[in-house]
Amino acid sequence: xHETHPTPADASLLNMLPLALxxxxxxxxxxxxxxxxxxxxxxxxxxxAAFMTGSLLLGLALAPPVMEWAHHDLRIHMVQHLLIGxxxxxxxxxxxxxxxxxxxxSPGAARHVIVVLQSRTVRLVSHPVSALVLNIGGMYLLxxxxxxxxxxxxxxxxxxxxxxxxxxxxxxxxxxxxxxxxAPHTPSMHFRLxxxxxxxxxxxxxxxxxxxxxxxxxxGHGVEEIQFAAQLxxxxxxxxxxLLAIVLFTMWLxxxxxxxMH
Amino acid sequence: MVTPPPxxxxxxxxxxxxxxxxxxxxxxxxxxxxxxxxxxxxxxFDHATPTVxxxxxxxxxxxxxxxxxxxxxxxxxxxxxxxxxxxxAWAGFFLGMGGFQLFDGIVSHKxxxxxxxxxxxxxxxxxxxxxxxxxxxxxIGVWLYRRASRLEQD
Numbered sequence: 001x002h003e004t005h006p007t008p009a010d011a012s013l014l015n016m017l018p019l020a021l022x023x024x025x026x027x028x029x030x031x032x033x034x035x036x037x038x039x040x041x042x043x044x045x046x047x048x049a050a051f052m053t054g055s056l057l058l059g060l061a062l063a064p065p066v067m068e069w070a071h072h073d074l075r076i077h078m079v080q081h082l083l084i085g086x087x088x089x090x091x092x093x094x095x096x097x098x099x100x101x102x103x104x105x106s107p108g109a110a111r112h113v114i115v116v117l118q119s120r121t122v123r124l125v126s127h128p129v130s131a132l133v134l135n136i137g138g139m140y141l142l143x144x145x146x147x148x149x150x151x152x153x154x155x156x157x158x159x160x161x162x163x164x165x166x167x168x169x170x171x172x173x174x175x176x177x178x179x180x181x182x183a184p185h186t187p188s189m190h191f192r193l194x195x196x197x198x199x200x201x202x203x204x205x206x207x208x209x210x211x212x213x214x215x216x217x218x219x220g221h222g223v224e225e226i227q228f229a230a231q232l233x234x235x236x237x238x239x240x241x242x243l244l245a246i247v248l249f250t251m252w253l254x255x256x257x258x259x260x261m262h
Numbered sequence: 263m264v265t266p267p268p269x270x271x272x273x274x275x276x277x278x279x280x281x282x283x284x285x286x287x288x289x290x291x292x293x294x295x296x297x298x299x300x301x302x303x304x305x306x307f308d309h310a311t312p313t314v315x316x317x318x319x320x321x322x323x324x325x326x327x328x329x330x331x332x333x334x335x336x337x338x339x340x341x342x343x344x345x346x347x348x349x350x351a352w353a354g355f356f357l358g359m360g361g362f363q364l365f366d367g368i369v370s371h372k373x374x375x376x377x378x379x380x381x382x383x384x385x386x387x388x389x390x391x392x393x394x395x396x397x398x399x400x401x402i403g404v405w406l407y408r409r410a411s412r413l414e415q416d
Contacts, residue, residue: 193328200324208316212307231306242327249335257343 001109016154018062018162026055029097039103043092046094047180054091057083060163074221074229078236085135087241090247093173098181117184128189128195131171136202137166137230143206148216172199177248189252189261196248200241202211271346273340274414278354280336280406285358287330289399293366303380315374322370345415349413353406360399367393 029051036043057164060066061083071077098117102110116122124130142148151158176196178186209215211230214223221229252260297304311319340346367389370376379388 030383065374113360158318197324200327201320203320205317208307208320212309214315227306234306238323238327244279245328245331251329252338253270253335253342 003106007244014159015064015067017158019059019064022055022058022062026051029055029095029100032100036100036103043100050180051095051097052091054088054095055256055258056081057088057091057168061088062138068138068244074216074225075232078229078232081165082232082236084162085169086237087243088167089173090164090244091238092170093177094180094247096180126171126175128172128175128185128187128192131168132195132199134164135172136199136206138164139206143210143216146216146218149218152219157253173244174243178225178249179251186261192248193245194240196245203237203241204234207231207237267343271345272350273345274347275351276345276351277337278341278357278410280333281335281354282349282358282361283329284337284354285333285360286362287326287333287358289359290326290363291330293363294345297379299324304380305378308375308377310373311377314378318374319370319376334374347410349406349410353403353410356399356403356406358403359404360396360401361398363396363399364393367396 003090030048046220061080066076066080070080098113102113105113105213123222127132142151151161161168174183175185176192178192198254207230210233211227214226293304298306307316316400337346341345361397371392378385379392
């Protein structure tokens with residue numbers, strides 16, 4: 001045995017990194033929200049609650065014991081995926097972090113952020129269709145190819161997968177809701193519902209394909225474990241996407257009829 | 263004394279169609295809960311299903327979920343604006359339930375063969391019961407529809 005394995009201390013340090021970043025981001029949001037208390041209207045407690053819910057769900061999914069467990073059990077991985085890629089991003093999007101950032105920064109710094117938000121790259125990835133491709137396309141690529149097996153062997157790839165889930169999930173929720181932060185694209189309600197429809201359908205189809213043809217392969221997971229995980233993807237995906245649809249329609253209902261987009 | 267006409271009159275067509283969405287979604291939900299989860303008669307995946315069946319099943323599943331959410335919120339919006347025509351909405355609800363049940367019984371089970379009602383039994387009686395239930399729901403819907411038209415003329 002001449003392979004070099006990371007020492008347990010290194011591994012645990014690397015595993016703590018996402019959690020440490022999460023704590024930093026949460027503290028940054030809370031202190032920015034606290035500084036808004038004197039501004040007119042302050043900062044909504046609901047938004048703070050939404051951010052904290054997102055952070056707690058992420059913290060749960062990224063906790064080292066859960067990470068360790070998910071490494072061996074596809075069912076736990078699927079719950080983790082649901083939390084990181086679908087439920088936590090919805091909470092964070094609803095907390096309007098970009099608006100809070102722009103209000104907190106000095107006018108000069110805020111202008112730089114706006115330049116980044118209006119850059120071609122951000123505009124490209126934040127369109128509902130590209131967010132859909134990044135989100136669901138990424139999932140097809142991960143589970144229906146040997147990529148998933150590779151993420152179990154390579155720590156960097158493993159962390160990259162979780163980051164991709166989070167970013168793609170955030171972009172998808174933001175592009176579908178086109179709010180509460182001003183979104184780079186605001187296509188019609190019908191268009192966004194159409195994209196959400198495609199997302200729900202392709203998600204359900206992926207769950208069935210994994211169940212029926214036993215993907216991901218090459219991981220040593222048993223038949224029953226894969227089938228249970230596939231059903232978790234199917235019903236868990238339903239839950240998260242119905243929740244997104246409910247939020248979308250609630251925002252629509254609260255818009256006066258004369259100002260609604262069709 | 264003449265009562266002033268209401269500022270806006272209800273939207274019968276819109277009430278009907280929004281309720282059709284809810285009815286179809288509710289029937290799909292009943293199907294999912296009773297036959298897939300409680301009785302476990304339906305199979306989650308049937309290897310006899312052609313690929314087109316699996317793809318269309320995903321599309322249908324997404325449509326059901328969105329229909330129930332969209333229909334519910336559209337009805338809620340009508341009600342809040344006092345534009346909901348309740349008798350038309352009930353007709354739409356039953357037409358939606360019956361329509362979905364018949365579609366599921368004929369297209370999903372028989373044409374696309376997504377799954378059967380139950381496995382290891384003679385299907386004829388199950389298929390007949392399923393589709394007759396659908397026709398009964400549709401008949402209630404038609405009766406409510408005619409009642410709503412009559413009420414509107416009075």
